[in-house]
Amino acid sequence: MTNTEKKYNIAFVGAGNVAWHLAQAFTAAGHTVVAVYSRSAASREELAGILPNAAPVSVPDFTGLAVDVILIAVPDAALQSITSELKVKPGTTVAHTSGSQPLAILQHIQGAMPAVFYPLQTFSKTKDLDLKKVPILLEATQESVVQQLECLAQSISGKVHEIDSDARRQIHLAAVFACNFTNHLLGISQQLLQEANLPTELLHPLVQETVAKAMQQNPYLVQTGPAIRHDNNVIQAHLHMLQEHPLFKEIYQKLTESIQATKV
């Protein structure tokens, strides 16, 4: 039996977007999600309800359950407080799923083997997702825990990496630019089209090509547009068009400045 054939009992703390996707992927890979804790009764019941063997639990006390791995998938801001409430059997692996938080944030959970299980992806309940190509970044101090989580991660993804807290923090920062901020820019562009009663689909081929190109080459080397051409007439006209959107105007100015300051 290879490592990836081992099956685990898993519990979730948190029932949001990340737990939603991971719990279903683990179930499909043959693991058993035995419990789902969330402060929100509706959330824990909703997630437990779509899993074959999961009980919704109303207190984060897992000492009475046969659980190998507890995954904490809560907003970063809630992570600290949940660690003080969590109760686990000695020797249970407890992994958080946050890109920005260090492993050490889990160090005060009595008896826990602390770890990180960070899927580098953006999750929405409303959109299906194939986790096979999603990098899963692991960290643990105990080698046995690293191996256990590698086994678990490899059962749902082909891209599993061991990454320390500093590197993960830097990856998370890069991801904020590549994902969260990119998404907002795409939102602004759609808003500008909608305000002119133009179909947002017009920009889809452009966005797809932009991203395809940026993944093949250094984006700085394929930069196009008025900023890189120092086309001040166009830049001034655009700023004038944005006068009713002062924040968009400031974003335009800062990004233009940064494009023009980029050295490649």
Next chain:
Amino acid sequence: MTNTEKKYNIAFVGAGNVAWHLAQAFTAAGHTVVAVYSRSAASREELAGILPNAAPVSVPDFTGLAVDVILIAVPDAALQSITSELKVKPGTTVAHTSGSQPLAILQHIQGAMPAVFYPLQTFSKTKDLDLKKVPILLEATQESVVQQLECLAQSISGKVHEIDSDARRQIHLAAVFACNFTNHLLGISQQLLQEANLPTELLHPLVQETVAKAMQQNPYLVQTGPAIRHDNNVIQAHLHMLQEHPLFKEIYQKLTESIQATKV
């Protein structure tokens, strides 16, 4: 014979990325590119050299050639000056390819039928591109010219739209956000990974999913990350990590502010 089977003689003013792709697409569709003008001898000879029947020409005087359509594909900042040099036979269609410039910028070219032929895409010589799904936005005052350019555009693209100068200007502004600025953010994210000696491929699945999601739904509704969660600890940590990149820090702050100010 349907309209899209008509074949035209075409000349290019400019031999950059846009001319490079359009000239090859027209040739593949059975039209004949007869001449390429560029101030740069190397550029006009390079483009003419890959086309079967094109002559590189060193002055923008097309009065001696059998040309149906002249396409001006030069940087926006160079458009005004080229219009004062250009010489054409009366009745020749002269179309610029700029998103930001009005039709009227061509009005002083003696004898020309002014038009716009704007392919809504980002072009690099180094990357092949299928124009079939690229929207081509047309404008002309003469209905006969609109029909001629529709015929020409439909021979290379399945997405041809007649769009006036105001709407095109708004689309171009939206495209700067969706393409030029998005590309720069992807560049920043790659730089941040490289500075930590991390592989840039790590972020590819995240970027692909972000963009796929943003094209299926309103991006504002699927926004994720520390800004939308008002996760100030993470935001402050990120700003601290960016202290050696003051422009990236300002971009981070402005985009965070804009995400938090977005009403959906």
